[in-house]
Amino acid sequence: MLSIAHLAAQRGDRPLFSELSLTLNAGDCVHLRGENGVGKTTLLKLLAGLTQPQHGEIRWGEQNIATLGDEYYAQLHYLGHKDALKDLLSPFDNLHLAAKLAGNPLDEAAILQALSRVGLARQCDLPVRSLSQGQKKRAALARLLATSRPLWLLDEPFVALDTKAQEQLGGWISEHCANGGIAIFTSHQILPKAIPSITELTLSVKK
Numbered sequence: 309m310l311s312i313a314h315l316a317a318q319r320g321d322r323p324l325f326s327e328l329s330l331t332l333n334a335g336d337c338v339h340l341r342g343e344n345g346v347g348k349t350t351l352l353k354l355l356a357g358l359t360q361p362q363h364g365e366i367r368w369g370e371q372n373i374a375t376l377g378d379e380y381y382a383q384l385h386y387l388g389h390k391d392a393l394k395d396l397l398s399p400f401d402n403l404h405l406a407a408k409l410a411g412n413p414l415d416e417a418a419i420l421q422a423l424s425r426v427g428l429a430r431q432c433d434l435p436v437r438s439l440s441q442g443q444k445k446r447a448a449l450a451r452l453l454a455t456s457r458p459l460w461l462l463d464e465p466f467v468a469l470d471t472k473a474q475e476q477l478g479g480w481i482s483e484h485c486a487n488g489g490i491a492i493f494t495s496h497q498i499l500p501k502a503i504p505s506i507t508e509l510t511l512s513v514k515k
């Protein structure tokens with residue numbers, strides 16, 4: 309269970325949101341919405357433990373995520389705007405390295421299977437810098453499939469994907485939640501049909 313209580317954030321001098329409270333249980337899927345600059349990425353980064361809230365707290369189960377530390381990071385996949393890929397490495401080596409650094413080393417078969425599911429079987433050994441934007445996004449998404457983690461925090465995951473890949477990703481999110489995972493994602497796009505029944509959380513500009 310992920311719970312947020314009385315959360316407030318500001319960037320620079322600008323308050324973004326305050327008194328944000330929410331509880332998410334196994335199977336919940338949240339579409340985080342709002343205008344550009346309202347604070348969606350900021351909220352996802354807070355939930356990923358990458359930045360600290362101005363006020364309030366975030367709990368995983370019964371414990372504050374700040375006290376859980378690595379134990380919490382091992383529960384989540386955070387996919388940011390930047391795909392966190394090393395340009396000179398291949399999708400295969402990126403996935404191998406990311407899994408190793410995260411403490412969940414993967415064998416060759418598991419890496420190839422994940423890359424094949426995201427449609428990169430033929431590109432798995434090419435340097436990432438030579439891939440298209442959509443292929444880079446697919447390489448980043450392979451992390452979700454390669455290692456099972458209950459919490460997915462996805463910032464604009466559909467951007468750069470073609471229609472078929474958007475539907476596939478919608479299916480993976482749906483499957484993840486049906487299996488008891490929690491997903492929170494931002495998107496300004498029309499959502500694929502495969503997305504499960506979702507909760508909409510709309511942030512609004514603070515006056």
Ligand SMILES: Nc1ncnc2c1ncn2[C@@H]1O[C@H](COP(=O)(O)OP(=O)(O)OP(=O)(O)O)[C@@H](O)[C@H]1O
Pocket residue numbers: 319320322324342343344345346347348349350351
């Ligand atoms: N590193 C930073 N330093 C100062 N202000 C920042 C920083 N990063 C973001 N901001 C500001 O914080 C506000 C919220 O940014 P954020 O990226 O969370 O918005 P968003 O809702 O995700 O927007 P978008 O829909 O455009 O992706 C914006 O006004 C932005 O200018």
